[in-house]
Amino acid sequence: xxxxxSTADAPRSPGRPRSVRADEAIVDATLDLLAExxxxxxxxxxxxxxxxxxxxxxxxxxWPNKVALLRDALRTLKGTPPEPAGRSVRDDLVLLxxxxxxxxxxxxxxxxxCLVPEVNRSPDQYELYQGIIEPRxxxxxxxxxxxxxxxxxxxxxxxxxTMAMLTGPxxxxxxxxxxPDLDEATMPERVVDTILAGLRPRD
Amino acid sequence: xxxxxSTADAPRSPGRPRSVRADEAIVDATLDLLAExxxxxxxxxxxxxxxxxxxxxxxxxxWPNKVALLRDALRTLKGTPPEPAGRSVRDDLVLLxxxxxxxxxxxxxxxxxCLVPEVNRSPDQYELYQGIIEPRxxxxxxxxxxxxxxxxxxxxxxxxxTMAMLTGPxxxxxxxxxxPDLDEATMPERVVDTILAGLRPRD
Numbered sequence: 574x575x576x577x578x579s580t581a582d583a584p585r586s587p588g589r590p591r592s593v594r595a596d597e598a599i600v601d602a603t604l605d606l607l608a609e610x611x612x613x614x615x616x617x618x619x620x621x622x623x624x625x626x627x628x629x630x631x632x633x634x635x636w637p638n639k640v641a642l643l644r645d646a647l648r649t650l651k652g653t654p655p656e657p658a659g660r661s662v663r664d665d666l667v668l669l670x671x672x673x674x675x676x677x678x679x680x681x682x683x684x685x686x687c688l689v690p691e692v693n694r695s696p697d698q699y700e701l702y703q704g705i706i707e708p709r710x711x712x713x714x715x716x717x718x719x720x721x722x723x724x725x726x727x728x729x730x731x732x733x734x735t736m737a738m739l740t741g742p743x744x745x746x747x748x749x750x751x752x753p754d755l756d757e758a759t760m761p762e763r764v765v766d767t768i769l770a771g772l773r774p775r776d
Numbered sequence: 777x778x779x780x781x782s783t784a785d786a787p788r789s790p791g792r793p794r795s796v797r798a799d800e801a802i803v804d805a806t807l808d809l810l811a812e813x814x815x816x817x818x819x820x821x822x823x824x825x826x827x828x829x830x831x832x833x834x835x836x837x838x839w840p841n842k843v844a845l846l847r848d849a850l851r852t853l854k855g856t857p858p859e860p861a862g863r864s865v866r867d868d869l870v871l872l873x874x875x876x877x878x879x880x881x882x883x884x885x886x887x888x889x890c891l892v893p894e895v896n897r898s899p900d901q902y903e904l905y906q907g908i909i910e911p912r913x914x915x916x917x918x919x920x921x922x923x924x925x926x927x928x929x930x931x932x933x934x935x936x937x938t939m940a941m942l943t944g945p946x947x948x949x950x951x952x953x954x955x956p957d958l959d960e961a962t963m964p965e966r967v968v969d970t971i972l973a974g975l976r977p978r979d
Contacts, residue, residue, distance in 0.1 A: 699953070710955075726975050733955050734945075734966055735975065740954065741944025742937075750902070751943065752913075752936050763937055771974020772929050772938065 592635075598625040599632055603646040608680040613643060613698055640697055644704045650684065652677035654709050662720035663765060669713045670739050671761035674747030685748075710736060738768060795838075801828040802835055806849040811883040816846060816901055843900055847907045853887065855880035857912050865923035866968060872916045873942050874964035877950030888951075913939060941971060 602624035606616055618639055622629045636642040655672050657665035676685065713736050720726035742764050745751040805827035809819055821842055825832045839845040858875050860868035879888065916939050923929035945967050948954040 702952070703956075720975075724977060727977050730975060731966065731970070733958055734963070734970060737945040737949060737954055737958060738941065738967060738970060741946070741948040742940040743944070745944045745947050746940060749905070751940055753906075755936055755940060760937070763934065764941060767934070767937060767941060768971060769975050771976070772923075772933060772972050773974070774927060774930050 595625075595627055595631055596635060599627060599635070599642070600646045600649055601625070603642060604650070604678065604680050604684065608683045613701065616643075640701050644701055647684070647701075647705050650676050650678045650681040654712060657712060657716055662716055662723070662725045663769060665716045666713070666739060666765045667762045669709070669716065670743055670765055672709070673740050673743040713739065735768075739764065798828075798830055798834055799838060802830060802838070802845070803849045803852055804828070806845060807853070807881065807883050807887065811886045816904065819846075843904050847904055850887070850904075850908050853879050853881045853884040857915060860915065860919055865919055865926070865928045866972060868919045869916070869942060869968045870965045872912070872919065873946055873968055875912070876943050876946040916942065938971075942967065
């Protein structure tokens with residue numbers, strides 16, 4: 574049974590091709606080094622290769638450069654994005670807002686906040702950051718555009734601004750514990766319902 | 777004329793008491809050290825005293841401990857908070873949202889992002905962070921409460937959640953350039969107007 578309960582404990586299961594195992598070891602080594610204090614700037618392909626127990630050529634066969642490898646590695650911290658059901662715009666937004674700032678890998682707590690000060694330092698860093706969040710942003714964009722087409726949302730909706738408005742509150746709460754009394758568990762639905770309804774009294 | 781055009785160039789103007797000049801030198805030394813790479817954890821009263829050219833006793837006469845000094849020093853980065861005019865709730869919110877993530881001291885760009893990863897490390901750090909933002913948060917809280925009392929905002933408004941919703945979008949844009957195409961200059965009024973009106977179509 575034990576080899577079925579945890580794939581993490583069985584990286585050398587004979588059913589998986591050697592190249593997949595090498596890719597996983599490389600991504601894992603990258604995340605370990607970042608969690609231990611390497612930065613996006615200081616981490617090297619040499620150090621990753623040494624940590625993963627592979628040659629540099631193995632890494633370059635799969636990733637053209639460091640930024641591409643970092644992007645794939647950092648994406649795994651967040652796990653698979655949730656799949657909007659495609660029925661209620663409100664419910665899909667609650668699902669996507671709930672995934673903001675949520676990580677499946679515990680190393681994220683050490684890696685992600687430290688990425689923030691680096692984001693604005695160079696075009697490379699910024700491209701890396703955008704490359705990680707853009708696929709998730711695109712899912713939210715599509716839900717909002719669907720809502721506009723269906724007449725559930727205002728025809729003049731500023732989609733990019735609305736995405737920042739849905740994302741910002743969760744991100745500052747999860748990254749900065751912005752307000753200690755806010756309940757994170759119910760926050761996604763309360764943020765979505767508040768922004769849908771607006772702050773003015775209903776008349 | 778020159779001694780009237782810049783107080784920064786005239787710290788030793790004879791009209792200012794010696795204690796005020798010492799306080800300014802201490803705050804300035806603190807910010808210099810943080811901007812040069814000292815962290816909230818590693819900076820010491822000794823180093824600040826040496827940089828400011830004062831004795832440790834001079835610092836302890838004014839501040840009981842390091843966190844109190846850091847709080848005052850970091851507050852000066854943001855300058856004087858804007859004064860809501862107290863007439864239109866909408867205009868007051870635009871004013872306060874516009875001040876979020878805005879700094880008057882250029883050292884802030886090097887200091888503030890690096891503070892983020894530290895915030896969640898210890899109760900001291902967290903208290904420091906809350907101590908800096910709470911006075912400004914209180915101004916926004918009062919505007920929202922005034923809006924509820926005046927019937928301009930919903931009676932069932934969740935004030936703390938609304939503050940996070942007004943703050944988050946500006947903060948992620950200014951700290952992370954969350955979306956490169958968002959116009960920061962008009963963002964405060966667009967965020968406020970969007971959240972006031974809600975996303976649903978007007979019917």
